[in-house]
Amino acid sequence: MSGTKKSLPILFAVMFLVMVGFGIIIPVLPFYAENVGASPTQLGFLMAVYSLMQLIFAPMWGRISDRIGRKPVIMIGIFGLSVSFFLMGLSSQLWMLFAARIIGGFLSSANMPTVMAYVADITTPEDRGKGMGMVGAAVGLGFVFGPAIGGIFSKISLSMPFYIAGTSSFITFFLVLFLLQESLTKENRNEVHSENASLWQSFRGSLSILFILQLFISLSLSGLEATFAYYAAKKAGLGTVTLGYLFMIMGVAGAIVQGGLVGILTKKYGEGVVIQIGIIVSAIGFGLILLIDSFMTAAIFLTIFGIGNGVIRPSISALLTKKSTSGHGSATGLLSSFDSLGRIVGPPLGGWLFSVAIGLPYISGIILSIVALILYQMYTLKSKKIASTN
Template sequence: MPRLPVLRRPTGQPRLPRDVIVLGVIAFFVMVGFGVVVPVLPVYVRNFGVGYLEVGAVVSAFALMRFAASPFCGRLIDWLGERTLLALGIGIVAISSALVGFAGSYVEVLVLRGAGGIGSAMFSVSAMTLLLRSTPGSSRGRAVSFYHGGFLLGGMAGPAIGGVLATVSLTAPFFFYAGTLAVAGLVGLVLLQRTAVEGDSAAPAPLLPIRTVLRDPRYRAACLANFANGWTSLGVRSALIPVLVVDVLAGTAAWTGVAFAIAAVVQTIALGPAGRFVDTVGRRPAILGAYLVASGTILAIAVAPNFAVLTVLLCVYGVAAAFMGTAPAAAVGDATAGARGGRPVALFSMASDLGAIAGPLVAGWLVDVASFPAAFSVAAVFLLLAALSALRMPRERPQQRPESGGAGSS
């Protein structure tokens, strides 16, 4: 198994809690399986004799049900605890993925992928809630970057494995996905520490009202940043750049894969420095700088003159994305430090999902009625607004951050 990014611990900084390491391993196994399925899913769905609209509906069903289920995940965490809900969510995705391999009709695939989206929401919200709650403020950036490193490494390994499995059978990737999820769920149940909600003797931490969190400028800036990141990185970047390469630069789909792979490696390498920067310099400058760089870069991508320039720009965006994935989540942890409950994290996650759902639709429409630069410009505006929102965050020295956290306590 590829090694997760090594985040060297600066002198005086505490080690990452064990739960953070475990969550990084879980993230790797989850994303390996997801990466195996993604390239195969459209081809598999087409075998049921449906059109491209129906193929898109299957992809959207996962995201839409994930978005719809997220608001309920916070309350479920209050009742069951992060560890139990994480394992339950992974179990739902595993079972639904295995059943997709046995599906006899398009409708069955559509329903099962929707169910997988519900399980994914349960896993994602509970994992991030546990990660932020179990990590001191001085290490929160490093913890988030380590966790995202597991996703990135899994995402790079998954498609390669999926291509090999697809030569055996179009259903084999779905069974492989179920297997990696079973491993991830087992790791979570065995190695994650139990929390007070799940029956420990420690007194439970107070439940922070969501209205209080919403008044915190750190939380509002983080949610706007996550929305802009979802719109651009998960939506516009993934949906339009492959088309841009083929239609404008006269390249092939293979070119896109090469450029994305190089950018993913650069982003993975940048995660360690990003985590340390967020912890030592601050969340505010990280969000401000990264989102400004991303805004300018996404505009430049739309007018890239050739594939080489496009690849360099994607690498620059990858460096910014390392900070964009780390600083907002750390800011959410700061805003909710000392409190239990997953509703703030659920809303934070929904902001990204909303951007990822709306971004490709709006961007695609803008390309049809206007141009590629117009579509990328809207993404750049959202990134710029996210950067400016960081100016409302309080200036804070790293040593002033709340140090609450620790497995089983907050």
């Protein structure tokens, strides 16, 4: 664990830069795709295909990192991300844009699970939540600054943000190459694997419930993200610029909580308590969102939701890597896969619910949160039952 103090800040910088790259293209991609002939439906598929690649390949990359080490897999992920951004910037036809997104989704799905596995390698069980929270904070801040940068450079040309994102990722690749040390010793690389170990080995016993819990949390969050712009416009007359400020406020608040509070709370009370508090606070946030009537109420209520939601993923990651015996990469890869599944299903489901009644995505968010709480109780009961029989 001696490399913890040195490696965590480097990992923070790496994930921040990776997510800045993601964020840069967010405000530009719909207009860029439209320019090369994409319809709204095709744009939806263009967004979804990236998450689909993450869903399929994140467990594979996590497992590979258990075998060959974290550093080379992180480098593959970041290099692939850089290449995909440049390919998108060069795309003049829709199929080229789809090809770039597929390549980017396939290779960059290595990043998140491997970085989380790296954190698990270099932290003690007591400090695991703090390390996972720092990664979450880097992700949140990257999404705060990225879209602002993308918006500024899109004024030069619509392709410029993609080149900026590609360059940023390329620089990050060299940051990993020269500054990040390998966290997984050769002795530890194969000790958790047998010849016939399944890719889904992590999905067994009581731990399987935690993966499903993450799916429900991801479903509720992505449903909100897909519909909130329309909801805020109807309820409070908020425009795109104001919405940008709202998500920036939520992102900063979430990053602060993840970077500081998660570590303190998990160390004092344990991940289970923090997961449950997070679910309850985000459920309250969903309920409050139904009462939005101005920018101020939107900012406060969305931030309450963001704080609650923000502590859940790092705490689940920390708990999984503590309890799983199939390798940190396998566990975090499978978790990323379930998160991606929620991000694929959530937006169309949220959109459909919104079309039925504008408050339904947030009422369903409350219901999904209650289900998540019940799932956690099931996890604790099943864990105790397994422990008592051993």
